[in-house]
Amino acid sequence: MGGAMLRGWLSLDALSRIHVVEPNPSPELAALAKAKKITLASHLERKPGEKFSAAVLAIKPQILKGEIALLRELGQSGALVLSIAAGITTKTLRARLGKEVRVVRAMPNTPGAIGQGITALYTSEDLKPRERALVETLTGTLGETLWVSAEKMMDGVTAVSGSGPAYVFLLAEALAEAAKAQGFDTATAEKLARATVSGAGALLKADKRAAGVLRQEVTSPGGTTEAALNVLMAKDGMGPLLARAVKAAAKRSKELGK
Numbered sequence: 001m002g003g004a005m006l007r008g009w010l011s012l013d014a015l016s017r018i019h020v021v022e023p024n025p026s027p028e029l030a031a032l033a034k035a036k037k038i039t040l041a042s043h044l045e046r047k048p049g050e051k052f053s054a055a056v057l058a059i060k061p062q063i064l065k066g067e068i069a070l071l072r073e074l075g076q077s078g079a080l081v082l083s084i085a086a087g088i089t090t091k092t093l094r095a096r097l098g099k100e101v102r103v104v105r106a107m108p109n110t111p112g113a114i115g116q117g118i119t120a121l122y123t124s125e126d127l128k129p130r131e132r133a134l135v136e137t138l139t140g141t142l143g144e145t146l147w148v149s150a151e152k153m154m155d156g157v158t159a160v161s162g163s164g165p166a167y168v169f170l171l172a173e174a175l176a177e178a179a180k181a182q183g184f185d186t187a188t189a190e191k192l193a194r195a196t197v198s199g200a201g202a203l204l205k206a207d208k209r210a211a212g213v214l215r216q217e218v219t220s221p222g223g224t225t226e227a228a229l230n231v232l233m234a235k236d237g238m239g240p241l242l243a244r245a246v247k248a249a250a251k252r253s254k255e256l257g258k
Helices: 002-009 027-034 068-075 090-097 110-114 129-140 153-162 164-181 186-206 211-217 224-232 238-256
Strands: 019-021 039-041 054-057 080-083 103-107 117-122 143-147
Touching: 002 027, 002 110, 002 129, 027 039, 054 129, 068 090, 080 090, 080 129, 090 103, 103 129, 103 153, 110 117, 117 129, 117 153, 129 143, 153 164, 153 238, 164 186, 186 211
Parallel strands: 019 039, 054 080, 080 103, 117 143
Antiparallel strands: 103 117
């Protein structure tokens, strides 16, 4: 996700300099550094008195907890800190960064890699309009953004939109397997499933009516779709199953923050 954000930032004129800290840079990062499009370092290098406008923590939560020195140095840089680490609370971050540091939590999702994602944002800070605009600029290259009013909602965001693309990919997998069971070869089954899922998603984005309305439109009384939905919408069907899945993901998000 950090890579997707970086690619978006490089297309912006609003950012004068981009520093990337990565002990094990990919060939892509190394090439960007060689072309002098970014400043690449294996650890945070800050000249005495140098200030940063913002710092984005694109680090897995299990690893972020151990980056004590990095967080301490960032806390002294004057930067507004934006974290995309799942589960790590602003309280935990501020304890390591410093109580005066402005902290924003963000939860993007993988469609952001093609600019089609959504990022939820939360802060307890009274950000200035220009700081809020900077946060939205940094995350807006991934797609839509929205602010939530309470930090506890970020666990739900993580479970719904953060992890949600995997649920959709699983649907495409399962649909392809079901197609193979109907006698289709693997290539045809996967093509049917992928086109159906991606096409339905595109229609859902283009048509602003409720998903339930779109579902009803394709469901003729006594038809084939209704026969399938009678299974998917049973008491033990997709609704309760997804509810349990989202609850499990939200629970894990809370655990990662401890």
